[in-house]
Amino acid sequence: MHVEHLSLKNFRNAVDSEIEFSKGVNVICGANAAGKTNILEAIFYFAAGKSFRNCKDRELITFGNDKGSIAMRFFGNNAKTKMSATLSKSGRRVIKIGESAPLRMTEYIGRFRAVIFTPDHLSLVKGSPENRRRFLDLAISQSFPRYASTLSEYNRVLAQKNALLKRGNVIDELLEVYNEKLAALAGTITVNRRKYINRLEREAKIFLADMSGGKEELTLSYQTQAGDLETQEEIKEKYISLFAEKMQYEKDHFLAHYGAHKDDFSVVINKKSARMYGSQGQQRSAVLALKLAEGELSAKLTGEYPVFLLDDILSELDKDRKEYILSRITDRQVIITGCESEIFDTEGKIFVREGKIFQ
Ligand SMILES: Nc1ncnc2c1ncn2[C@@H]1O[C@H](COP(=O)(O)OP(=O)(O)O)[C@@H](O)[C@H]1O
Ligand SMILES: [Mg+2]
Numbered sequence: 001m002h003v004e005h006l007s008l009k010n011f012r013n014a015v016d017s018e019i020e021f022s023k024g025v026n027v028i029c030g031a032n033a034a035g036k037t038n039i040l041e042a043i044f045y046f047a048a049g050k051s052f053r054n055c056k057d058r059e060l061i062t063f064g065n066d067k068g069s070i071a072m073r074f075f076g077n078n079a080k081t082k083m084s085a086t087l088s089k090s091g092r093r094v095i096k097i098g099e100s101a102p103l104r105m106t107e108y109i110g111r112f113r114a115v116i117f118t119p120d121h122l123s124l125v126k127g128s129p130e131n132r133r134r135f136l137d138l139a140i141s142q143s144f145p146r147y148a149s150t151l152s153e154y155n156r157v158l159a160q161k162n163a164l165l166k167r168g169n170v171i172d173e174l175l176e177v178y179n180e181k182l183a184a185l186a187g188t189i190t191v192n193r194r195k196y197i198n199r200l201e202r203e204a205k206i207f208l209a210d211m212s213g214g215k216e217e218l219t220l221s222y223q224t225q226a227g228d229l230e231t232q233e234e235i236k237e238k239y240i241s242l243f244a245e246k247m248q249y250e251k252d253h254f255l256a257h258y259g260a261h262k263d264d265f266s267v268v269i270n271k272k273s274a275r276m277y278g279s280q281g282q283q284r285s286a287v288l289a290l291k292l293a294e295g296e297l298s299a300k301l302t303g304e305y306p307v308f309l310l311d312d313i314l315s316e317l318d319k320d321r322k323e324y325i326l327s328r329i330t331d332r333q334v335i336i337t338g339c340e341s342e343i344f345d346t347e348g349k350i351f352v353r354e355g356k357i358f359q
Pocket of ligand 2: 036037038312337
């Protein structure tokens with residue numbers, strides 16, 4: 001899969017930009033705050049349906065404007081596809097494939113796939129569970145679009161349940177209806193996440209062993225309130241009884257404290273938690289292994305490598321890790337920000353200055 005063309009109108013500091021990409025390595029060069037990350041953000045928007053910087057759509061529109069848009073042409077699944085997103089301050093954003101009617105997230109997710117590496121990905125090991133769930137959910141969704149719709153249904157029911165709890169004066173029968181739905185959806189979500197984690201572990205283990213000269217063994221352990229139960233049905237039943245048991249507690253606290261939205265996984269190196277005991281270097285390697293594994297798995301599951309987006313990570317890495325990662329991603333499209341001209345002197349460079357493109 002590779003991006004061919006990107007067109008930005010009033011997106012961040014890109015007022016009107018057209019960018020061509022080559023199939024191999026693309027390097028985006030420019031000074032600090034020139035607009036390099038903004039370009040990756042626009043591309044990744046089509047993979048995730050939102051910014052990877054975890055911000056609102058309206059923050060993406062160029063200051064002082066009401067509308068912005070991104071259009072991208074990419075090659076993948078044996079065809080050229082054009083996707084566009086129109087963002088507006090007041091209304092809803094509209095995503096289209098070709099000239100189609102506006103699509104819902106679950107209808108376009110998985111069409112364009114990308115893996116992004118950013119300097120704050122250390123939070124995958126060190127940060128809160130939310131970081132890891134977000135990573136997991138997005139990775140699974142890109143390869144299994146139906147997971148995205150299960151997850152959005154779960155979040156919708158969870159929001160309804162929370163609204164009910166917040167109101168106080170709860171009608172038990174209604175709460176039970178929500179709990180029943182959440183339990184069933186949590187069963188599906190947990191089974192999918194655990195299966196993905198197992199596959200991811202298999203891939204990431206190889207990368208970390210490789211990077212550490214066989215010294216480090218990576219394992220991932222998935223944590224859920226459903227314990228070690230394995231089948232969808234068992235997990236559903238477990239949640240139904242857990243929700244019943246904790247009903248009063250949730251009512252007293254006006255919040256849904258139990259469910260799949262509390263899941264987490266820990267990254268373990270040589271049988272010890274990387275978060276608690278890993279050195280900075282081990283944590284960094286573990287994150288690289290996870291992200292490389294995400295790409296590998298995506299290729300295995302869909303038959304095609306996703307586009308690799310590297311935001312400023314090379315300048316952060318030591319020589320060995322830098323060389324390792326670059327040696328692992330030679331056979332696919334890579335779009336890198338940060339001018340590391342000594343490494344890349346052949347491929348097409350894209351220069352950015354104050355949001356403007358010079359190619
Ligand atoms: N909504 C926006 N409208 C206009 N400019 C923006 C907007 N959001 C961010 N910027 C500008 O974009 C620039 C940062 O771009 P970024 O891609 O993060 O830079 P870098 O090249 O360092 O990666 C800053 O100059 C910032 O002011
Ligand atoms: Mg940047």
